[in-house]
Amino acid sequence: MEQVRAFLRGYLADAESLTELPTELTRLAEVNPDTVRRRLDALDALLADPPADGTLARLVAGDANWVLDDESSDAAAARWLTEVADVVRAVVAQNPPA
Template sequence: MADSDGLDEVRADLAWRVELNRNSVELDAEAIEALLASQQPEGTLSWMVACDGNWVLDDAGSDAAAADWLREMVNLIRGVVAEFDAQ
């Protein structure tokens, strides 16, 4: 996601990654879910989205907005994996 111009490019990158190693992509989703399931120090999620994800949110300093974005990424990952499995 670090160099993506938008969600379409993220989806295309995920599809390519799923073809190479589906399990690795599934582990990415599970890791995000585990992160969201546990309490994080304030600022952690927004920092991760901004720095690790290289994504600018409308409410850049908000962990709640970052958590929502991370949930959307999990849904995107699961959707791409489901599309791959349906082929």
């Protein structure tokens, strides 16, 4: 959870949209693809075994600073985090480790 929290704070808290994420992650992947892979692994682990009720919604609202249509819904937060994971997955696929 802490890796996801740090990732959301670092890459999404000030973002205007998810379209900014691939550019930032691609830059990172060019230098350190393992870091991007670890972020993806952390997101996948969180989504595979979600924490207690309300935690995902608070994570998205607080750490990502993202407003969802249904701010209190873990289901909405999980969908949004899945979208984020899909973006990260695409960057990982385009930048395999050396």
